[in-house]
Amino acid sequence: MAELLNLEGVWAGYGDAVVLEDISFSLDAGGSLALLGRNGMGKTTLLSTLMGATRFKSGRMSFEGRDLVVVPAHRRAHLGLGWVPQERDIFPSLTVDENLTVVARPGSWTVKRAYEMFPRLEERRDNMGNQLSGGEQQMLALARALVLNPKLLLLDEPLEGLAPLIVQDLLRIIGRMVDSGDMAIILVEQHAHQILPLTRHALVLERGRVVYSGESETLRADHGQLDKWLGVGAH
Ligand SMILES: Nc1ncnc2c1ncn2[C@@H]1O[C@H](COP(=O)(O)OP(=O)(O)OP(=O)(O)O)[C@@H](O)[C@H]1O
Ligand SMILES: [Mg+2]
Incomplete structure (x- = not known):
């Protein structure tokens, strides 16, 4: 699979404040990544950084092999980045x-x-x-x-605040979207057990740093780490 997105040593934040520290990961075309972490750990900030809505401090970001950092925020959707923000935007x-x-x-x-x-x-x-x-x-x-x-779909907590039946419905649909391989997906969630079965890879953030980057399956089996990073009941 061709590499779609690559971040190397990315630092970013708001104004003078640094939120993301030294973030590195990559994602293949059609791939899937669960982006996990407790409240305030930097998940939304990472998606916003991909969309160009934060202050980029240093590091490298490329999309389809081209430098993303120099692309203005309003052009990034045209490149193929699709963002579903945390607050429903219709x-x-x-x-x-x-x-x-x-x-x-x-x-x-x-x-x-x-x-x-x-x-x-x-x-x-x-x-x-x-x-x-x-x-x-x-x-x-x-x-x-x-x-x-889009070539890359960014979903920020799409299950937040929804009734359990609708959550099940949406999880099934998101699973089908991932399986279709039509687009790469980064899926932010608080509830690891719901999305780790759907995604191939996972990234866990703690205070703006990557503490896990690897297969979702491996993380899913590691109850000790899940408890530590995401809270008891994450699995
Ligand atoms: N617009 C902003 N200006 C300044 N600081 C911000 C802004 N948005 C978020 N932050 C700060 O950046 C840090 C990371 O926030 P972020 O929204 O990325 O967390 P999150 O992991 O998405 O949390 P949640 O699960 O609650 O949505 C927090 O300390 C937050 O207070
Ligand atoms: Mg958030």
Whole structure:
């Protein structure tokens, strides 16, 4: 598999504050990475750094072999980075259908295919974004990222605050997205046991530093480390 994303010794933060220290990892095209860590450890900051929304201090970041650091934030989506932020980001006064069609770009994920993945959205295609439940809004945010046909999809806690039944639904869908290999995925979650079975690789952050980088399967089996880094009950 071709390497899609590579970070070497990345330091980044906000203003003068450094949050991320010496981050290195890489991800292949179509690959999957669980990005784990407790509250405030730097997960969102890492995704924001990929999107160009933090202050980059030093290190190297490349995407498809080209230097990402010099690409302005507003151009990164065009390169193929798709971001589903922690706070659901949909257009409240457009219908579900409009939310999808206004952002869709050519690629294997058409609006039709997105509806096949999310039948609940198709049933509500004429509802306004702000008439959807929290779970449906999260589905719409995901579907919108899919029809952008990114090469790398960044999902920031897509399961947060959702009812258990919807969580199961979304986990199944995310598993299918990973298996399709159509795009690489970085998935941020607090609940390791829910996403480690879905992803090939995992990265754990502690106070802005990488404390684990390797196979998800290996981490999943290591209850001692999971307890230490992610809290009792992480497995
Ligand atoms: N816009 C900002 N300006 C200054 N500091 C920030 C900003 N956003 C986050 N931070 C700080 O950076 C650190 C890492 O925060 P970040 O949001 O990356 O954590 P996280 O791992 O995503 O946590 P959570 O699981 O709660 O979402 C925290 O100390 C936080 O206070
Ligand atoms: Mg966060």
